[in-house]
Amino acid sequence: MVCSDPPSGYARWTVRLVAEEAVKRSLIPRIGRETIRVLVQHHDLKPWREKMWCVPELNDDYIASMEDTLQTYERSYDSAQPAVFGQEARDAARGRAAPAQPGRAARTDSEYARRGVANIFCAVEPKAGRTLRLPRRTARGISSRKCSSN
Helix, strand or coil, X not given: CCCCCCCCCCCCCCHHHHHHHHHHCCCCCCCCHHHHHHHHHXXXXXXXXXXXXXXXXXXXXHHHHHHHHHHHHHCCCCCCCCCCEEEEEEEECCCCXXXXXXXXXXXXXXXXXXXXXXXXXXXXXCCCCEEEEEEECCCCCCCHHHHHHC
């Protein structure tokens, strides 16, 4: 039941909704929320999680572009024309954390303390085994010219 769509009018399943729906469907005469919580946990069900993967329409242009990308990956290494791939990411700096140690799990501070955002630009030249990471406080000022000069 929890792996199906929730009843109309609800965006997702809650423990209370599952308990009410089980009684409504005559699956059980009555059941408490804690029992539902334990059952969902025991069966490792996570109805709130979703995996999404969007693939555009597989038209001729998309397929030609994908084949061109794959041909770039297959090229042999040429130092005069390196194949460099770039990726940008944002990372939010948060509160302190204590790393795991032998016999002790990693610990995180329960208080959320925002410490800003970092923009990270990464360029990879896989055939040469080189990477370049450029962390910045803002997204401005990162260009291919900056990467090629490093």
